[in-house]
Amino acid sequence: MATSSQSIRPITGAQVARFNPFAMQHVESISFRFPSGDWESQLRKLREQHWRGAIVGPHGSGKTTLLLELRQQLTGLQEPFEYCFLARERAKRSAELDRLFRMAEKGHLLLIDGIERLSWWQRRRLFRHANRRSRIVVTAHRSCGLPVWIESETNWPLMKNILLELVSEPNSRLLATGERLFASHRGNVRDTLRELYDHWSDGGFSLPPVSCRGRT
Amino acid sequence: MIEIKLPKYSFAPSEIINGQVEWSNLNLTKRFEARLMWYTTGKGDCDCEVVDTRVMDATPPNGQLKFSFVAPVYPPSFSGKLISLIWAIELVSVPEGDCVRREIVVAPNGSEIVLHGN
Numbered sequence: 001m002a003t004s005s006q007s008i009r010p011i012t013g014a015q016v017a018r019f020n021p022f023a024m025q026h027v028e029s030i031s032f033r034f035p036s037g038d039w040e041s042q043l044r045k046l047r048e049q050h051w052r053g054a055i056v057g058p059h060g061s062g063k064t065t066l067l068l069e070l071r072q073q074l075t076g077l078q079e080p081f082e083y084c085f086l087a088r089e090r091a092k093r094s095a096e097l098d099r100l101f102r103m104a105e106k107g108h109l110l111l112i113d114g115i116e117r118l119s120w121w122q123r124r125r126l127f128r129h130a131n132r133r134s135r136i137v138v139t140a141h142r143s144c145g146l147p148v149w150i151e152s153e154t155n156w157p158l159m160k161n162i163l164l165e166l167v168s169e170p171n172s173r174l175l176a177t178g179e180r181l182f183a184s185h186r187g188n189v190r191d192t193l194r195e196l197y198d199h200w201s202d203g204g205f206s207l208p209p210v211s212c213r214g215r216t
Numbered sequence: 217m218i219e220i221k222l223p224k225y226s227f228a229p230s231e232i233i234n235g236q237v238e239w240s241n242l243n244l245t246k247r248f249e250a251r252l253m254w255y256t257t258g259k260g261d262c263d264c265e266v267v268d269t270r271v272m273d274a275t276p277p278n279g280q281l282k283f284s285f286v287a288p289v290y291p292p293s294f295s296g297k298l299i300s301l302i303w304a305i306e307l308v309s310v311p312e313g314d315c316v317r318r319e320i321v322v323a324p325n326g327s328e329i330v331l332h333g334n
Contacts, residue, residue, distance in 0.1 A: 016330065020258070
């Protein structure tokens with residue numbers, strides 16, 4: 001059996017969490033990239049859809065990021081809204097639904113992350129609650145009965161762009177690893193960044209901590 | 217412009233942290249809120265806590281004010297591969313909400329504890 005002095009290795013300054021450019025605080029500061037247009041044109045589209053729309057895309061393609069940014073935009077516009085991240089537990093979900101129905105009745109715009117956690121019947125009830133004028137924006141992996149507002153997609157140029165935002169001077173090793181992980185995670189940006197965090201903390205990229213571009 | 221000036225950046229638990237706020241060309245600012253806080257960064261979600269606050273009036277557009285905190289005993293500044301706990305002094309101007317932050321170390325001997333792993 002190895003003694004503790006044999007099994008414990010010192011870590012370098014660059015490996016600690018505070019210098020890891022893939023730490024959650026840096027990842028969360030990355031903005032959603034629209035496939036086309038900007039916030040002004042996308043909000044216009046949402047208005048034209050009477051504030052009913054779905055952000056549709058696969059896992060790790062930025063749906064939650066976009067919904068959170070929409071929340072910020074609505075705060076700036078002083079538009080009353082209710083944001084809800086649907087819990088996995090059925091009991092909690094039921095209480096959340098009752099609250100959402102009440103908010104819909106008051107005319108609040110509902111922002112719902114994870115609409116697929118609701119049953120078909122619950123969804124139907126929510127979308128049609130009060131009347132067809134109720135306003136609702138959701139995230140979903142596929143079409144869910146609301147008009148599509150944004151289809152979130154990922155590709156390697158987008159992923160590379162995100163890496164360049166997080167690490168000012170990525171070396172070829174980091175880019176190659178990023179591209180390989182992005183492919184193995186089938187375009188899931190979130191999972192790719194989580195694995196890059198581990199590679200960085202294991203000292204896999206030999207980059208100094210000053211390369212980290214995150215917020216302070 | 218707002219600036220936090222500290223004579224040093226490492227403190228032992230219970231040590232007095234003396235600092236100074238300097239500002240210039242602030243016409244709207246009515247007061248400052250200095251916060252002694254810690255936050256975490258790493259692979260998981262961030263966590264934070266404000267442990268002490270000082271409110272200071274800032275009527276003239278240019279000036280300086282002193283503040284002091286007592287360095288807490290717990291939790292100490294530490295860093296590992298998965299998580300770092302970072303102490304900081306944050307200054308917020310009211311009503312603008314502009315914010316500046318200075319990271320400090322609060323730990324025995326004034327040195328961040330580094331966690332070692334396999």
